[in-house]
Amino acid sequence: MSNFFITQEVINLNLIVTENPDHQSGAKSVFEGIVRDCNLGKSVTSLEYQCYEELAVKEGSLIIGEALSKFDINYAYCVHRIGLLNVGDTAVTVLVYAGHRDDSFKACRFIIDEVKTRVPIWKKELYVSGKSDWLQGAG
């Protein structure tokens, strides 16, 4: 089963299965990407995320698999929210369990970096001025 998900619902870390899945892990790393109120000097009110879901799930699942092969970790999970998000909302969450912190951190970083460059998800920034722009390339 894939551990990469797309959702239109609020991401609530408490609702993600965060219990140590095998009790073999001494480290848990969590990354949350959050909507901020400014970018490149412009005041942002909200973000609209759009997704090519069939390919996004396929590519995201590949990334999770690569993380499990590349690092000494026991569990990896990622969920990305789409639709209209407000400042402060969580857009993406990555969760990794590992025996030790080093690979736990590295795998978490690997997953979010790969998601940002490979998974077909796009964000449009909506500005205080009323204008909006699709961002160009992973930031």
Added chain:
Amino acid sequence: MEQTIQISIHYFAGLRDATKKDLETITIRKGATAESVYQHLITIYNLPDIKQLKVAINDSFASQHTEIMDGDKLVFIPPVTGG
């Protein structure tokens, strides 16, 4: 008579804004590639250069030089900005 095929094209992000469509079905000549389909599209819409885009056929990444078959689903993918 030239043989034709029907394909669907799905649009996302800036391409959706430019075409004002989520998807459309078009009839093209048999033997067309993703690239030649895009060359047709830029005669209709104000779209970016294909060098900035990736291509997916039937929900898998593909080369822009891939021949499109009857019934294929074609997506041109702008640079991604998730996270």
